[in-house]
Amino acid sequence: MAPRGIHARSTAETSLRKRHARARLFALFCAAVTWAGAALLMLLLYQISVNGFKWFDVQFLTSFPSRFPYKAGIKSALVGTLWLISLVAIISIPIGVATALYLEEFGKKGRLGRMVEINIANLAGVPSIVYGIIGLAVFVRGLGLERSLISGALTMSLLILPVIIIASREAIKVVPMTIRHAAFALGATRWQTAWSHVLPASFPGILTGVILALSRAIGETAPLIMIGALTYVAFLPEGPMDAFTALPIQIFNWVSRPQEEFHELAAGAIIVLLIVLLTMNATAIFIRHRAEKKRG
Amino acid sequence: MAEFTPTQLQSKGVTQLQDQAILALQDVSISYSGKAAVSKVSFPIAKHKITSVIGPSGCGKSTLLRALNRMNDFIPNVTTEGKIIYNRQDLYAAEVDPVEVRRNIGMVFQKPNPFPKTIYKNVAWGPGINGRKDSMHELVEKSLKQAALWEEVKDRLDESALSLSGGQQQRLCIARALAMAPDILLMDEPCSALDPISTAHIEDLLYRLKSSYTIVIVTHNMQQASRISDYTAFMEMGDLIEFGKTRQIFTKPHKQRTEEYVTGRFG
Known part of the structure; x- marks a missing residue:
């Protein structure tokens, strides 16, 4: 053996x-x-x-675009991007999170719910240019919003809503059922349970999804070109109904010029875009960290 | 209080209740997607007493307990028949708001499930959403004292409830339920996830709570049932086999099946 x-x-x-x-x-x-x-x-x-x-200097940040490279700047594009992303956030976050909350916490999980779910997943995969066409047809022409910031923001919101909804649903799904039961057993309504326990518990996950979605919106060019954001803007938008340009469009514009200097300006604008993006991400991480610490 | 005449009880082969009934189950049947989990169970719950429900795994005792404050509403495809009478009102009548039911009939779950918030907020949240505004501090203190947790947590009320041990978490869950001043407290194997010392803590606690609360406890542990409860219901395969005073059930059971179970011959 x-x-x-x-x-x-x-x-x-x-x-x-x-x-x-x-x-x-x-x-x-x-x-x-x-x-x-x-x-x-x-x-x-x-x-x-x-x-x-x-x-990359103060002059670059505070000047309007120009046909002389040494005079050109990204003031209007940067301000346009900040306007755009703020409007997109204001429109898409409440709608996206509320939709996710409804689908997970309130809606009946029947055939209709599954159909909505599949459709949202499909929408997340639709090319952005298609959203641009929808934006042009519905917001610019149909609702007569013209080539304004609000048209751009609504189009971008459509584009990123599926991402926000899917990410929020996943975050809501992983909140343990036992927490909901604990709240219900104390005589809480569905709304009280969702507001006080499900949302706070899923907040970090929702925030991650929102930031990913907004990051995508900030870099998208095709839908904005489609709805006709201007490529040369020598003024600042003062309200949501004003015409505008945005950083990706300014970059696109400069890159398509023959002169070498404009290519370098495009690189400078990319740096600014990256800084805006990283600032957004850092803020989100900071908020998430604080939220997690608070919950312990 | 519930109308439950002795004849009604006897007609169901159920021992007469000598105490005042606060809740009465009448032919309660519960099924999941048509599969019966509880069939035609009737027994009363005595006021300010502890009633335990015992039986082997899968006998339907937890399902029955959850029916008493309509927690089964959250499980899809559950149908409940029969009547559960509380304050002369069938809990399953169409006009009854289940949220209202749960305000009066609290529940403690098998696994401790504190909210991922501070200890204070865990206790204060329930009364808060139900409209209580003043003297919340006193209520939190009183509830934690009732749950025999105050001394351990009084200096760390702002810490996360998740920093407590399992036994402390379960007592916090009891304090949270007590803060609502429920008429009835339902407990679904509250000690099954706890060590013997924490279990002893909670049993002591239940014994003291009896003077002011009505408790229904589902338990796997027969010693626990015999130690703490006044009445015992023995269930098997969804049927109520026997209901009576705990001492009678454990010493002179009428049914052979009950005797076999309580003496540990099966289950």
């Missing part, structure tokens, strides 16, 4: 060694892929910085 036992053990050990080796190999592969992605991103950032930073 003894030799057989030893034999069995040694094969088990070889196979264990093999399994460890395979695990290490896989970890190595994952690390390589991760770093390859990060390196590519670094390379892009490096190239943009090299080209763009020499134009």
